[in-house]
Amino acid sequence: MNTQLAAHLMSLVATGAYPTRELIRIARYSPNTALKYLGQLEEEGLVERIEARRFGRGRPPIVHGLTPSGLDQLRRFEISSFTQLRKGTGVVWGPRRSFAYWGVPLFGRPDIFSRTELASTWFEVVVEGRPGVYTRPIDGPDGAFPRLEALLAWAATSGNPRYLAAVSVLLSRRDLSVDDLATLTCQYRSVNRVGFLAAIGGANRVAKRFRSTRSWEVMLEDPLPGDDATAKLATRWRVRGPLSQAVVKEMRRLYGSPP
Amino acid sequence: MAAPRSGFRLKSVADLQIWLQRDIGSRLQDETELIAHGGTALTLLGLKESSKDVDFGFRTKVDFDRFVALLRQIGYRATMDLRPSPGEVLLRLENPSSQVDVVDLRFPTWNNWRLTQRVLEAARIIPRGKAQLVLPDRDAVFLFKTYPLRETDLDDLKTIIDRSRPNQRRVIRLFDEQDELNRAELNQTNVTYEPLFNILNLRARFAGSLSLLGDRHRGKVKQLAVFSRRKFKELGLSITLGALVKRLRDAERVVDWDDIMGVDGDALRKRLMPHPR
Numbered sequence: 001m002n003t004q005l006a007a008h009l010m011s012l013v014a015t016g017a018y019p020t021r022e023l024i025r026i027a028r029y030s031p032n033t034a035l036k037y038l039g040q041l042e043e044e045g046l047v048e049r050i051e052a053r054r055f056g057r058g059r060p061p062i063v064h065g066l067t068p069s070g071l072d073q074l075r076r077f078e079i080s081s082f083t084q085l086r087k088g089t090g091v092v093w094g095p096r097r098s099f100a101y102w103g104v105p106l107f108g109r110p111d112i113f114s115r116t117e118l119a120s121t122w123f124e125v126v127v128e129g130r131p132g133v134y135t136r137p138i139d140g141p142d143g144a145f146p147r148l149e150a151l152l153a154w155a156a157t158s159g160n161p162r163y164l165a166a167v168s169v170l171l172s173r174r175d176l177s178v179d180d181l182a183t184l185t186c187q188y189r190s191v192n193r194v195g196f197l198a199a200i201g202g203a204n205r206v207a208k209r210f211r212s213t214r215s216w217e218v219m220l221e222d223p224l225p226g227d228d229a230t231a232k233l234a235t236r237w238r239v240r241g242p243l244s245q246a247v248v249k250e251m252r253r254l255y256g257s258p259p
Numbered sequence: 260m261a262a263p264r265s266g267f268r269l270k271s272v273a274d275l276q277i278w279l280q281r282d283i284g285s286r287l288q289d290e291t292e293l294i295a296h297g298g299t300a301l302t303l304l305g306l307k308e309s310s311k312d313v314d315f316g317f318r319t320k321v322d323f324d325r326f327v328a329l330l331r332q333i334g335y336r337a338t339m340d341l342r343p344s345p346g347e348v349l350l351r352l353e354n355p356s357s358q359v360d361v362v363d364l365r366f367p368t369w370n371n372w373r374l375t376q377r378v379l380e381a382a383r384i385i386p387r388g389k390a391q392l393v394l395p396d397r398d399a400v401f402l403f404k405t406y407p408l409r410e411t412d413l414d415d416l417k418t419i420i421d422r423s424r425p426n427q428r429r430v431i432r433l434f435d436e437q438d439e440l441n442r443a444e445l446n447q448t449n450v451t452y453e454p455l456f457n458i459l460n461l462r463a464r465f466a467g468s469l470s471l472l473g474d475r476h477r478g479k480v481k482q483l484a485v486f487s488r489r490k491f492k493e494l495g496l497s498i499t500l501g502a503l504v505k506r507l508r509d510a511e512r513v514v515d516w517d518d519i520m521g522v523d524g525d526a527l528r529k530r531l532m533p534h535p536r
Binding site: 012055065147225 | 261262263267268269270271272273274275276277280281298299302303304305307308309310311312313361376379380381382383384385386387392394409410411413414471472473501504505508509510511
């Protein structure tokens with residue numbers, strides 16, 4: 001059995017409750033190959049077939065799920081694939097996986113930061129050419145993660161509201177190096193966005209240290225009408241399309257105050 | 260330099276499915292239907308990442324109570340108990356030692372949306388022991404996501420449009436059904452909530468979400484944009500959609516629909532009542 005192909009199929013099974021036909025479509029293997037591998041993974045007790053039902057008419061679909069040992073196996077695959085990739089291309093874990101590592105776990109597919117597009121990986125690739133996230137990463141048995149300060153400086157530029165809200169949560173961490181963060185936000189040109197997220201999330205240590213730059217920064221592509229408090233802070237920090245206070249509050253309620 | 264927090268890792272659909280099988284489905288005594296909603300549904304459909312709270316809705320109080328009782332029994336504690344709208348319960352239960360540590364449960368509606376046969380006709384029912392996980396289809400999830408008007412939900416709508424564009428005719432059919440259900444209740448006296456406010460809420464939020472998507476994404480669902488705008492205009496409110504959306508998005512303020520309708524409330528009610536056939 002081709003280990004990479006099996007790992008890819010298992011990773012897809014782990015990231016959605018797909019019926020067989022859809023799984024084959026997104027895996028982009030021939031139906032014969034995909035079915036053969038799924039059958040073998042089932043025999044090994046790594047994947048299970050679940051007979052789903054419908055309310056309406058139509059054939060009941062078969063949905064695939066990982067078994068607990070399948071999930072353990074997939075995690076080992078992930079680490080070994082990542083380690084190989086890192087050796088060859090210097091990738092680090094991507095934002096989703098890194099936010100979890102730093103204390104804001106999300107549900108989703110594992111991802112990596114890479115300097116270039118990578119065709120031969122089943123991780124979601126976030127192409128990032130600037131050096132920040134690759135510099136002095138935290139390297140451990142689970143792979144290499146961007147430093148927290150680098151992750152936050154980058155995520156402030158992501159335009160992804162969940163990542164932005166996660167930044168506002170993690171900016172309150174007491175062990176965050178504000179000096180490092182200041183340097184990295186200059187590299188990423190995200191000084192104003194990070195300052196705004198610190199101010200709106202009550203991360204006073206960061207908000208007091210940061211000063212807004214002269215040029216305006218765009219946080220969200222399509223600006224939304226917001227509350228007065230958000231608008232006032234956005235003007236003060238020269239941020240267009242700011243994340244609203246309501247989303248930040250909700251995220252803080254969900255993830256709690258960091259240590 | 261900051262040090263990582265131990266024990267946290269990215270969560271996956273596999274974690275959720277294994278939790279449902281091992282911790283929930285195998286412990287339930289009777290079949291219990293739970294409907295995946297919001298970010299949880301999107302994640303199960305493989306469309307988008309979501310935050311760590313898992314969203315389930317229930318059609319019956321029996322299922323809701325049974326599920327809550329089981330979660331309490333296995334160590335979950337209620338940390339939030341709200342009525343986001345009259346007649347709707349939102350209960351958050353948490354157990355920090357579980358991989359699925361935050362569970363949000365709603366009954367009997369989800370953000371005012373009803374779980375009708377039409378909504379569920381394209382759903383998949385995935386049995387996990389005695390737990391019957393219902394996964395609505397993309398179009399139902401798309402429609403339901405137009406309610407909150409938060410940045411995260413609008414971003415989810417854009418992702419759905421980019422990755423798997425909704426069937427606009429079906430979304431319209433689903434919206435019409437919800438609208439008609441509320442309109443049919445306008446002349447009933449035994450309802451615990453004001454159906455007129457539900458109609459206003461759903462129409463304004465639907466049109467509002469479409470208007471906030473930005474030109475690029477709105478252009479890909481033109482039919483929905485035009486339809487939602489027409490539904491809002493039919494209300495004949497004196498307030499503009501933009502101004503109303505600004506009020507609805509302000510979490511610090513409660514929207515006073517009586518104030519928004521002004522003296523025309525009764526006329527609007529009569530106009531929206533279904534005509535006898």
